[in-house]
Amino acid sequence: MKTTTFSSVLLMLSTAAFAQRGGGPPLTSLKTVPVPAVPGIEQYVRDQAALVVLGKALFWDMQAGSDGRTACASCHFHAGADHRVQNQLAPPQTSTAGITPNRTLTAADFPFHQPGNLDAPRSVAGSAGTFQRSFFDVVPGAAEEDGADLFSSRFSLNGRQTRQVTSRNTPSVINAVFNVRNFWDGRASNIFEGSALAWRDGHLVTEQVRLENSSLASQAVGPVLNEIEMSYTGRSFAKVAEKLLTLRPLGRQAVSAGDSVLGAYADASGVGLAPEYSYRRLIETAFEPAYWAAPEGGQMAANFSLFWGLAIQAYETTLISNDSRLDQFLEGNTQALSALEQQGMREFLGGRSQCTQCHQGAEFTAASFRNIGRPGFFRTGVTPIEDDPGLENGAFKSPGLRNVEFTGPYFHDGGQATLEQVMDFYARNGDFRAGGNLGPGIGQIRLNQQDRTAIVAFMKALTDDRVRFQRAPFDHPSLCISTGHEEPAAGVLAADTTDGRFASSAIDRWALIPAVGKDGAVAPLQTFDELLRGIGNDGSRAHNLTQPCVP
């Protein structure tokens, strides 16, 4: 639609749906969008609530990583994403270039690319995962697995190994259930496929699993065995099962008695789940006996990736932020948006910004399951195609923009620290335009300074306060996250002498993400830019990473 005047915005409120350029569903409250159901899941699942309990425990459990300290949440702890600033650099996806491990990013590093400086060495702000190590075996009763250091030339400094870093920036898991396909390049298929061992009429039979609307399950089984993210090289799902089935869920983490999902299961000590809620028990409660009750034994471990995928998907499906001030506005509360934010909304929907060519509907992305069959992947010229082709020819998933205030740094390369920088990028119609097709509207964007300010204000109105204050369903157990390594002198990393097998690994620094219950925290989340600038370290922001932690 054309640039809308204020009065016509108000008139359209009665329908509370804004048609937009690029087609696709109109802009409505996210509460009007159905959550995609998974046809046929009842074959496997008998208790959906128990499935969410299991999924939340697995997602936050640091014991799942080979080092006993890396959970899914280690990179998705902050509005579903990651805003750490130290040891977060990696070479681009297809590049063998070097980076300086353990560096602390500063505000001056951003944006990574600027007109006139596009030849500068390129790197990506990703997320620190695990050390590069070979897997020997799990140790019954221990969260840390047996292994040995491997030598990574990319992630080491003067002979000392650092944690490896992903070559793409971490997107948020909040609202990811609406994506047809997940990951920046869409490689997590909406069809979750695999095989399962079923106990039928006294026999164990192999069945094919094929579930639709399950991109999150396809996604979730990836990082567990990924040797940069969570795993030593050579681990299997059966080994993950063998370990976790001997451990108390969240055994090293605080769980609030007020946690919206886990509170009723929390141990009275405040740490972990109570002994009666083992992973075995949670699986038995959630899943049909045909998938775990065979008398032979070993069936539960054999089906662990099925349990893992479906449980984490069920938990992530609860992470929907549909009560932002924009949602309230679209539901008829005309006071919910300021005049500037409403102006930003008109610019966002209007012809000069082109935003809704790719960020459509309540989900703010054309990659929504409601757009099935329509591509939601576009090239906007963030990096050269040869650094990372994405889906193909430099096209990446158009991300949803809800809570975007907290999910910096931005883009698949994490190269922009602030929304203002993102708007400058769009106003100059991208950075790397050579070599192939650009997405619709790129080249035609015309935004003056005032427009950019208004659109930034509008994007900040897409925050759900439950995310800002970590209230249910966004409450969670505590977590120790690695925030780089001890570096007593520049370029010299201290060695971890406590364990001979890992003698070439650098010592971690750990920061606490405190547990919160359903009522959340008093302080709002810190933005990436605030962390870069040390704003909120006095406790006026949550997740300021100043509190030490012992994993």
Ligand code: HEC
């Ligand atoms: C070391 C950091 C790290 C860990 C640990 C990690 N992730 Fe991620 N996650 C990422 C990065 C980086 C991406 C983007 C990768 C890509 O697109 O190629 C991502 C992407 C995702 C996405 C896709 C979101 C989207 O919009 O495309 C989901 C969902 C997700 N992760 C969930 C999980 C789950 C579940 C686990 C645990 C099983 C996990 N992550 C573990 C870093 C991590």
Ligand code: HEC
């Ligand atoms: C041609 C399609 C297209 C248009 C037009 C477009 N975007 Fe995007 N947007 C994308 C894609 C694709 C990405 C991810 C690009 C990447 O990382 O390489 C993205 C990323 C973003 C991000 C970063 C989100 C994150 O989590 O990293 C923001 C913010 C954003 N867009 C806002 C806007 C605004 C505001 C407009 C209008 C001025 C706009 N976009 C126009 C496709 C588009």
